Amino acid sequence: METFRVQSREFEYNVIVGTGAWRSLRDFPLHGYSSVFVISEEALWCRWKGEFLKEAGLRRVQTLWVRPGERSKSLRVMQRLAAELLLRQADRRSLLILFGGGVIGDLGGFLASIYMRGVDCIHVPTTLLAQVDSSIGGKTAVNLGATKNLIGTFHPARLVLSEPRVLGSLSRRDFRSGLYEVVKHGILDGPELFGRLEQSLSSLRRDLAEELETILAPAVKVKVDVVNRDEREAGLRAVLNLGHTFGHALEEATGYRRFLHGEAVAWGLLGVSRLGRRLGLLPESDAGRIDELVRRLGPLPRIDDLDARRVLPLLPQDKKAVAGKVRWVIPERIGKVRQISEASGVAVAAAFRDIQKMGNDPT
Numbered sequence: 001m002e003t004f005r006v007q008s009r010e011f012e013y014n015v016i017v018g019t020g021a022w023r024s025l026r027d028f029p030l031h032g033y034s035s036v037f038v039i040s041e042e043a044l045w046c047r048w049k050g051e052f053l054k055e056a057g058l059r060r061v062q063t064l065w066v067r068p069g070e071r072s073k074s075l076r077v078m079q080r081l082a083a084e085l086l087l088r089q090a091d092r093r094s095l096l097i098l099f100g101g102g103v104i105g106d107l108g109g110f111l112a113s114i115y116m117r118g119v120d121c122i123h124v125p126t127t128l129l130a131q132v133d134s135s136i137g138g139k140t141a142v143n144l145g146a147t148k149n150l151i152g153t154f155h156p157a158r159l160v161l162s163e164p165r166v167l168g169s170l171s172r173r174d175f176r177s178g179l180y181e182v183v184k185h186g187i188l189d190g191p192e193l194f195g196r197l198e199q200s201l202s203s204l205r206r207d208l209a210e211e212l213e214t215i216l217a218p219a220v221k222v223k224v225d226v227v228n229r230d231e232r233e234a235g236l237r238a239v240l241n242l243g244h245t246f247g248h249a250l251e252e253a254t255g256y257r258r259f260l261h262g263e264a265v266a267w268g269l270l271g272v273s274r275l276g277r278r279l280g281l282l283p284e285s286d287a288g289r290i291d292e293l294v295r296r297l298g299p300l301p302r303i304d305d306l307d308a309r310r311v312l313p314l315l316p317q318d319k320k321a322v323a324g325k326v327r328w329v330i331p332e333r334i335g336k337v338r339q340i341s342e343a344s345g346v347a348v349a350a351a352f353r354d355i356q357k358m359g360n361d362p363t
């Protein structure tokens with residue numbers, strides 16, 4: 001088990017990663033709170049509540065349900081939860097435990113940040129994506145109509161508990177989708193984590209906690225380090241967007257229905273690997289290793305049928321730049337990325353064509 005310290009603007013908190021992480025709740029000063037509420041999905045909570053409550057040493061908690069799925073990240077659901085909290089007499093000293101994936105974390109974190117002008121929350125992430133990414137750093141959000149994460153706040157957790165065993169009940173596809181984000185962290189981190197992924201990735205299983213822990217902890221550290229240096233995304237935090245530029249455009253072009261988020265990021269990683277090569281920034285050998293690792297993880301939903309003329313205009317534009325430039329995060333080698341906003345449209349379109357030609361089966 002490893003503990004990482006995160007510095008947020010107002011306080012520091014621990015991110016605890018590894019088998020037995022839930023037990024750390026016993027050391028947390030719960031007695032300072034008037035009541036404890038768990039926000040989760042019903043089936044997920046029913047599957048894990050016995051183990052969680054026992055290990056965490058919790059006796060009585062009140063539970064609030066959210067339906068699984070991205071659609072729950074809405075103002076309507078947020079309002080319903082706030083009304084339920086009020087009905088059950090939650091006050092400013094209540095604590096919310098957010099037990100779930102990124103949807104529960106983003107929605108519950110947003111609720112925690114505005115209910116009675118803010119109550120404390122603890123993240124207990126239950127997906128790989130939430131463990132290595134969304135539970136750390138304090139970003140919360142809900143969607144407005146089709147616009148993802150339009151409304152949100154910064155509201156870091158008081159504690160994050162990432163237990164690898166809980167990933168054992170994830171669907172194979174959700175697990176793999178999270179692994180692509182882990183690959184992204186490997187590219188950002190450098191040869192050590194990347195090499196470890198190359199050795200173990202295809203044999204990693206979601207129900208083998210000990211083995212998972214060896215990649216989980218370093219992947220969490222990548223996010224923690226970035227957040228510690230740049231909590232509010234002044235510049236450095238943008239490196240976490242590696243693979244997300246093409247990724248977001250693909251998600252939007254397909255109405256968020258075809259890809260799980262990590263799958264779109266996987267295509268995005270392949271895309272920037274091609275773009276880096278075309279721009280002469282990324283050596284062939286490193287590009288090959290990135291492609292190989294992403295492709296080894298398994299088949300991705302197809303992109304060869306998508307019209308580039310529809311996808312490319314959806315590339316997210318840098319809000320701070322003039323003339324709607326796209327800000328790219330391009331790998332220069334494994335362990336080093338560069339942010340650029342001068343990639344030519346021709347090179348970008350060519351890189352996209354390259355990945356469309358790859359087909360969706362692993363090589």
Ligand SMILES: NC(=O)c1ccc[n+]([C@@H]2O[C@H](COP(=O)([O-])OP(=O)(O)OC[C@H]3O[C@@H](n4cnc5c(N)ncnc54)[C@H](O)[C@@H]3O)[C@@H](O)[C@H]2O)c1
Nearest residue numbers: 068101102103104126127129130133134139166169170174
């Ligand atoms: N705040 C941030 O910094 C940040 C960063 C990245 C992503 N996000 C957000 O995270 C969300 C995606 O998160 P996600 O991929 O965790 O999605 P999710 O929360 O929808 O979970 C994916 C699926 O797994 C199920 N599930 C969760 N834990 C399980 C378990 N242990 N066993 C079985 N099933 C389980 C859920 O019911 C759901 O069907 C998006 O809304 C995205 O915008 C936020």
Ligand SMILES: [Zn+2]
Nearest residue numbers: 181244261265
């Ligand atoms: Zn992501």
